[in-house]
Amino acid sequence: MEIELSSLYGQDLYTDRGIFVGKIEDVSVDIKEKRISGLAVKNVNTNAFNLGKKKGVIIPYRWVTAIGDIVLIKHVRRKVAEREAVEEEEGEKKR
Numbered sequence: 001m002e003i004e005l006s007s008l009y010g011q012d013l014y015t016d017r018g019i020f021v022g023k024i025e026d027v028s029v030d031i032k033e034k035r036i037s038g039l040a041v042k043n044v045n046t047n048a049f050n051l052g053k054k055k056g057v058i059i060p061y062r063w064v065t066a067i068g069d070i071v072l073i074k075h076v077r078r079k080v081a082e083r084e085a086v087e088e089e090e091g092e093k094k095r
Helices: 078-094
Strands: 012-015 020-030 035-042 056-060 064-067 071-073
Touching (some): 020 056
Antiparallel strands (some): 020 035, 035 056, 064 071
């Protein structure tokens, strides 16, 4: 599936169970693999993620299930989501 990256900016992000996660602020791209690796999300719903003092989260792109008027991701439990998002963010910093 081909999409324009600019079409993702500002879109609302929901889980497939209808829980609002936040708004997409930026897109992380893996240049070597020529693919999207993650979505930077702001205005994060604290019921979806417990961020502490952080202002946003990077959602791994592999969680995305649908893109249209909104973006849907797989519903994941909060603890799993936090751990994987942090691991993904740390992996991006190492590159």
